[in-house]
Structures are given as structure tokens and as C-alpha cells.
Amino acid sequence: MRKLALSDEILLSIQQPARYIGGEINSVCKDPSSVDVRFAMCFPDVYDIGMSHLGIQILYDMLNKMPDVYCERVYSPWTDLDAIMREKHIPLFAIESQDPVKDFDILGITLQYEMCYTNILQILDLSGIPLHGSDRTWDDPIVIGGGPCAYNPEPIAEFFDLFYIGEGETAYRQLIDIYKDSRKNGESRETFLKRAAGVPGIYVPSLYEPEYHEDGTLKAFRPTCPEAPEKVVKQLVLDMTEAVYPEKPLVPFIKVTQDRVVLEIMRGCIRGCRFCQAGMIYRPVREKNVERLKDLAYKMLKNTGHEEISLSSLSSSDYRSLEELVRFLIEEFHGKGVNVSLPSLRIDAFSLDVMSKVQDVKKSSLTFAPEAGSQRLRDVINKGLTEEEILQGAADAFKGGWNRVKLYFMLGLPTETVEDMEGIALLSEKIAEEYYEIPKDQRNGKVQVVASTSFFVPKPFTPFQWARMSTKEEFLDKARVVNRKMKEMLNHKSLKYNWHEADVTVLEGVLARGDRRVAAVIEEAYRNGALYDAWSESFRNDIWMKAFETCGVDIDFYTTRERSLDELFPWDFIDTGVSKEFLKREWNNAVNGTVTPNCRERCSGCGVRRFGGGVCFEDQD
Template sequence: MNNLALTDEILLKIEKPVRYIGNEVNMVRKDPEGKIRFAMCFPDVYEIGMSHLGMKIIYDQMNRRDDIYCERVFSPWVDLDKVMREENIPLFALESQDPVFMFDFLAITIQYEMCYTNILQVLDLSQIGIYAKDRREDAPFVIGGGPCTYNPEPLADFFDMFYIGESETVYYDLMDLYKEHKQNGGSRKEFLRKASHIPGIYVPSLYETTYNEDGTIASFEPLYEDVPRTILKQVQMDLSNTFYPEKQIVPYIKVTQDRCVLEIQRGCTRGCRFCQAGMIYRPLRERSLPMLEKLASTGIKGTGNDEISLSSLSSSDYSHLPELCNYLIDNYRSKNINIALPSLRIDAFSLDVMSKVQDVRKSSLTFAPEAGTQRMRDVINKGLTEEVILHGAMEAFKGGWSKVKLYFMMGLPTETEEDIKGIAHLAEKIAMNYYSMDAEYRHGRISVGASASFFVPKPFTPFQWASMCEEDEYKQKAHIVNDEFKIQHNHRSLSFKWHDAKTTVLEGILARGDRRICKVIYDVYKKGCIYDAWTEFFDYDTWMETMEENALDYHFYTTRKRELDEVFPWDFIDIGVTKEFLKREWNNAMAEKVTPNCREKCSGCGAARFGGGVCYESKSKMD
């Protein structure tokens, strides 16, 4: 049954119809008959979703099995969304154009809190029921994955299950269980009960939350004895012998990241206290050099991309980076294939490599000091001194660069006015150093661009106990810093911009929310809110009004002080990193005490258990 309702007449009336027709180079084609039908969804527009590596990995993993057909689904843009509602056209997959309601699974990757209303758009247009409790017996099982599932509770009512961890581990086990379920018969509830026994699978309907009078969580308990009390994150330890797409799909239109991506490692040893990814993706694991060399070759041949990008949280920490960079330069630079090296520390090796692969006259170098003063960088455990930052900038200027980008956060715990003014002062010092250099190293006027996001305390970070600022406080901080930039001696060479404060407040509510937020998300969606991550569609006032209508004070989720013994909505998830370690790091932050890099000294975070009690890469025993 093809989705014949999406006619040429409709396609000609909407923006970028190529988003919806499929048939791209390297798209997988299978006969769906007799197969598990798996719809992999990214709840945003096609150009964003097609840039996401995780979705590509799952697409490759699922389609390697002959008994599974994995297809792609994206959020329709607002123009097609309107038509689909008017014409009663169900949401469909790109490969077969079949409606999603014909599938066995609808898997949704949840990368960012501001896409939550888009998830409801997908469920609604799929005609399978927005709430999990309302789905028919033959409806697809809706499963969520990705970083936001480390607090799945604000979405708990809409999902049949969540996959906590990395897709390479137990997804096949879930598919095998489903095949057995179909063969033997049984109800939807029976399958979900059995699925909850698979490590990493969380079925929200099998748990109950109770609350204290002050609104905090009193208890979170499974409804049945055989349902696990905690959900253990699933980790793929061997990244050199697992799934990775050799021939990635080539879109017909330009997408956000149109390049061959090599994920060189997962995890991070740096321990920045604000960084959720640095905690939930522990321990550090690397892909082997031979694997990456092969993937570079097959990726370029299979896609025709003219850029290779190395992906990780901290590329400089990859132990074979010099060999990999030299291999890529030797084999691809002469073929006019650009090599992108994000997440690098600015040291002599990095600058040398970048000078070989970039046009230094056009490109800019990026530093992420995160804070303007050393005191504040110690609080967040950035592990970066002003001396290192300034030295790196000087070396870059000598190498030919004259454009620098600096990334900061504002609203961090213990932050003072002196700390945020330090953002302008650090930018000024970089500019002063440039203009004080010998003339042979100067290349006209320097450009130092600083941008600041506002801090959101995320689950499973040492800062999960921190309070957020009010919207007006964020704005005030931004204006203080902006005014400080204007009075610097080299202000003509400096620029400053900042994130939207209202978006930050909502992100905080959704990131730290509990099940009571489900109704808020449903209500704002019914009022027309979708694409909240897009400035032109974001309606902050509707969100705040809806919070009030549901008798919820948003301050409870944002500015409220949290005690160390409070039960959080996400405490039932075990990421390996212990709550005791996070508490210790919170106390270290308050004492402005730096914790060493994991490779310098093991701090006993707990993640080493995934490597059998020994950190996988560093081989250092736990304390």
C-alpha cells in the first residue's frame, strides 16, 4: 500500500518536495513482505535529520539483517504538515512511502529537548495515537533513544518503551523477542512486559511515581516484581568490530552536514562538570586506525563527498590522531577533499595539521574557554588555563590565522559579575597579543568573535543540583558583557552574541521535568506549537500559560534549590557513573577544586565497570 495521496500536485505546492520522495543514492530497497518493519524517525526537518550520524548507524545496523527492513521518517515541514492534516494523509516512510501505522516499530531519536512537540506531531500524523495507552493492539511500538532519554519522564506517557544506551548492544535482542512474540501470539502488554526484561529497555507503563507535598518525588517503583527497579545503560565497548555505514545515503539537497563523517571515539576523559555527554557516554572508547582508514576510503567512494570530518567529543584525545591525520592528508588532500578537524585543542600539533588541511586565510579557529576567569574555569573543571589559551592563539597567529571564535557559558554556579566581564577581558587580551606581534605575523585586522550560551543543568552531571537563572537575569548578564566589550581598547576587532534566554528556560524545564510535564507538552502541541527549536515558530508565552493551566510553577524545575538527597526523575537509570561521584564533583565545584583528567588519575566515577573494572583505554584501575 503506497502513499498515493502525496500527489505531484501537492509536491509542487510545497517547499523542497525532495525532502519526501526518497530514492537517494545508497538508499536501501527491500521487499517488506514477511519482514519486521522498523521506521527510524528524526523529529525535525529532513536536512537536520539526514546529518545525524546515530540515525545512519541504526539504519545500517537494522538493514544488515534480512528479516528487518528499516526505513526513514522525518517531521514534515509546516507547509506539508498543513496539507496532510487537511487531506488526512498519514505520515509515511521515505523508502516505501507506506504509512507509519503499517510498521512494527517507530523508533524516534531524541537529541534535543526543543523537539518534543515535533515528536507529538509525528505520532499524531502517523495516526497511531499520541498517548501510549490509547494505541490499538496492531499499532507500531514506539521506542525512544538518544541523549534526552537519560531523563525520559517528560515524554513517558507517549512512548511504549525507551532504549537506554547505544544501539549496537541489545536492539537485535529486542527484534528477536518481537519475532517470537508474533509467532506465538500475545497481547501488546505481554510483549512490553517481556521487553522490560532486556537490559537497557525501559517501559514507562510498568512504573508508578508518587510525589511529596512539596512536589518532589517520593517514590518511583515498578508495578510488578519481575520488572527491574533500575535500568542499566547499554555500552558497546568494542567500537572497532561493530556496525558502521560504509555507504551513507547521499541526499539530493544540501543538508546541514554534507560530509563523510568518521566517528573516531566515544566518551571523554575531561570531566567538565556542566557536560552531560561527557558523563553519559563514559568510558572513553576508540575505533582502531585500520577501521577508520577503511571507512574513509569506502565513505568517499560510496558517496562522492568532498569533505571528511572527524567526530568525537574531544578529537585531540584520540591516541592515533597523528597517524590518522597524516593518512588522510597523504591520501585525500591532493584529491581536493577537505579534512575537517572539530573538537581539537589548540596545540602545536593541531595547528600544524590544520595549516596543512585548511586555507588559513579563510578559516577561523575555535576555542571553548567556557568561562572568562580562571576561578570559573576551575569551578566547571574545564582544565584550561588562560596561559594555554593565549599561547594557543599566538601560535595560531604565527601560523597565518587572524579569525578566532570563542565559546562561553553564562549563568554557571557561583558565577560573579567579575567572571562574566572576564569574557570581554579574555577576548581583548587575545586581540592585544595579536597587535603586539611583529609585523611579519600580522595579516590585517584580527576578528575575535565571542558567543555565549546560557547554562542549563542537565541530568547526570555534577551540576544537576544547580539552580538556573530567571530569564531577566540571563538577559542582564548578556548586557553586562556586551557593554564590557564596547569599552575595550580593541573593541572594533571584537564581537559578542548570546543565546535566547526564553529558549534556555524552556530547555531547563524539559531537561529536568517529571511525568507531570507530559500533559503540558500535549496541551501546547494541541495549541499549535511545533518546531520550537526554530526561532520563527517558538511561542514561549503559550508554554508559560500552559504551565499555569496545569497548576505547575516553572520555577520548580528551574530556579529552585535542590538538596543532595532529593530523588530525581531520572534516578532509576544507571549510567555507570555513580551519584556519589557526581555529588563529590558538585562539592569539588563549590570548593573550586579541579579534578584531574581520567588519563592522569582515575577518580573512581564508576564507569570502569563496563570494562570489567578497568578503564578501557587508560587501563588504570579504579580507586
């Protein structure tokens, strides 16, 4: 019988002990002595969040299908267990075997959100792994990072040995084989890292050196040895239908954020919203065959016992077999107690018709993401959504029985004016008015329109990577403008307004576009108690502000500073397929308010065509 790393006494004293005991349905158990490589796959957040991450489910399934590899999972201990582990010197352990993470060969960390960076240091610290890659030996695992934040790895570069740029299904086999060969031949760790740098998509930060101008901007970023390429090229899966996908996904013991079967229907997005990093780095669009999806739906529901199935993509409405797939799911499963969830839909007649069949309209709300309050600003960001379409969608929804609408906007977008901010309130009011156009006897109670604003963060590899970011005070002033205008509306009692934390947004902005000099701030903040910064109840801005001061790092340099089009960025050594010239062209289009057609309407020459596959090579008839 497997011995747990935590005693009964500790398990009974902490929240949700099931986060740490393993043994979930469809978890994989292998004899560690029968494999060559032990791989700890980490999501640097609490179990409840990490178990909902599709990427880890895919990699866990893929790696465990390799007979010579045993992949286990590790998550950030919640604050209660964190304190106990430090007090009692309990090393961080993997869920499946309960063995210490330090005993593994490779530690893979998913980089999903910048505000989890201090949790990465928590993982290393509790595992007894030196925080800096330069201090590690063969007694420590190889630490590799991947995911969307790996597209600017520089703020956390010194904490990692490797980064994987791209989609994880492609190059892990080659990397693992090199690792096995290197260990077998008694090579040094440094030799292994140089060999790893030759694997497509692998970035080894210790093999590169930045040089800065006197004004602090980047002058050059060069490899320091011939093994390291000048450009690290993103790796991606072209054939989504044949790509590995878990038919037996893990089923948690406790309720987690996404407690359902997830069907990934496609990757990439045709829309080209200029603020959206995912829409740029996951190009081109690649769809999964509908028959494959039908087969997966059967198998995953059977193998999990879940009562809900969700379709996953950046824009599900753009999946060309969506109607066939949804009709199939409704006919096959909805009458058998299985709910169908459809996130990322554009609100049109088809979507509303489908949702009316799969949702309890008395309990659910509809979500729109206009992103900007005025048509002018929606054109700037290339949202591809008109006010007429928004209002028509709302009207159709209200006629279909919905009476609650959620609206998502951003404040602080480039070229934003007071009129654009006030437009958020005006658009919310117009949507409420659509409800009151319905005859009273046909309404479903009172209407509620909930508008939420996040604050804009410019992200690498988007047309807005050159944009100035607002200060905390400016963000809050913008929120006050919206809030004041909301209260002036005739239907203000039907309107509700929420906004994001401004100080968290400013920090995210530094971490998103930072360089290697930011690492010292992250480490200083962590050592002074920063942890779970993505959680409002845990975030302490005072710790971070003190860390910036102690390390002599200027926040404004990374956030509010104007950037020239010819500036060298810390992430420019990465080749995502989308050219910098295209991003510059889109930045100029944004400034001029020029709309760029989506990829199915017209190719805009972004550069990913050379990767092959995807929407770039589809019949455009």
C-alpha cells in the same frame, strides 16, 4: 515504479520537495512482504537536520543488515507540508516505501534535543498514532525512544511505549526477536511490554509509578510488576573497532547540515567537564583502531562521492592515534580534492599545524571553547584549560595566518560572579591583543574575535544536576554585563558579542529536569500550535507560558529551586555506570573550586570501571 505519497502538485508547492521523495544514494529498498518486522527510524526534525545525524545512519545500516527487518526513515515535515497534510488528511509516510508510518511494527524516535519534544507529538499525530501509549493497540506501532534525552525520559514518558537506555547497537536484536515471538504467539500488547522490560537497557514507563511528597518532590519511583527491574542499566559497545558502522552511508539529494563523510574515532571523553552530560553518560572512553578507520575512510569516500571527511568524537585531540590518522588522511585524500574537517580539537601546536594543511586560512576561523571568562570559574567547571594555554593557542593561530577566532562561553554557571561575566570581555580583549603583537607586515588583515554565550542548563547525570538555574531576566542581565564590558574594551571594534535566547533556555531547563507532570504542558503547547521549538523563527514562548498556566505547572520548581543532595530525581532509576556518590563529590569539588584530573592522569572512581573496557583498563604508563 514506486508511487510517491505526495502528488506532483503538492511537491511543486512546497520548499525542498527532495526531503520527501527518497531514493537517495545508498538508501535500502526491500520487499516489505519478505520481512517479519518493519521499523520506521525517526528523527523529529526537518530532513536537513536528521540526515546529518550519525546515530540514525549507524542504526539504519545495522537494522537493514538483518534479513528479517526492513528499516526505513521518517522526518518531521516542514511547516508548509505539515499544513497541507492536515488539510488533505495525508498520513505521515516513510521515505523509502512511502507507506504510512502507522502500518509499521516499530517506530523508533531519536531524542537528541529537548526542544524537539513537540515535534515528537507532530510525528505521532500526523501518523494517526494515539499520543498516549496507554491508548494504543496492536493496530499501532510500538513507539520506542533513544538517544541522550532518554536519560531523563519522564517528561515524555506517557508518549512512548519503550525507551532504550544506552547505545543502540547492543540490544535491538533481542528486542526484535521478542516482538516477533510475541506476535506469533498472539500475546497481548501488555504481555509484550512486560517481556520487553526484561531486555537489558529497556525501560517501559507504563510499568512504573511515581509517588510525590507534599512539596512536589519525588518520594518514590517503583516498578508495578515483577518483570520491570528497579534499575535500568545503560547498554554500551565496548569494542568500537568491531562495532557495526556504515561503509555506504546515505547521501542526500539536497545540501544538509553535515554534508560529508563522518568517521567516528572514539566514544566517551576523559575530560570530566562538570556541565557536560555527554562526557558523563558516554563513559568510558573507547577508541576505534586506526587501521579500521583508514579502511572505513577509503570505503566511505568511494561509496558516497563526498568531498569532505570529518572526524567525530567529543574530544578528538584525546584520540591517541590522531596524528597518524590525520597524516594519512592528508597524504591520501587532501591532494585528491577531499577536504579533512577536524572538529572538537584542543588548540595546540599539533592541531594548528594540521589545520594549516587542511584549511584555507583566508576563509576559515578557529574555534575555542573556554566556557568561562575567568580561571576561577574554569576550575569550578573542571574545564582543564588555562588562560595561558588559550592565549598561546591564539597567538600561534594568528602567526599561522588566521585572523578570525570564535569563542564559546556559558553564562549562569554555578558560583558565577560579575567578575566572571566581565572576564568574557577581558579574555576576548587579550586574544585580540595577541594579534596586534604580531608585526604589522605579518598580519592577515584585521582581526575579529566573536564571543558567543549560551545560557547554562543543568542536565541529569552531571555534577551540576543539583544546581539552581537562572531566570530569563537574570540571564539577560548577565548578557548585558558582558555586552557593556565588551564596549569598554580598547579593541572593541574587533570584538563581536552574541547571546542565546533566554526564554528558550528556561524551557529547555524545565524539559531537561522535568518529571511526568510536565507531559501535560508539552501536549497543551503542541495542541495550541507549538512546533519546531528549536528553530528561532518558529518558537513561540507565549504558547508555552500559557500551557504552564493552564496545566498548573510551576516553572521555578524545575529551574530555580535549590535541590538537596539527598533528593530523589526522576531519572535516578537509570544506572549509567557513573555513581551518584561520584557526582556529589564532583559537585562539592565545584563549589570549592577544586580541579579533578582527567581520566588518563588519574582514575577518580566514577564507577564505570565495572562495565569493563575503555580508558579505565588502559595501561596508564
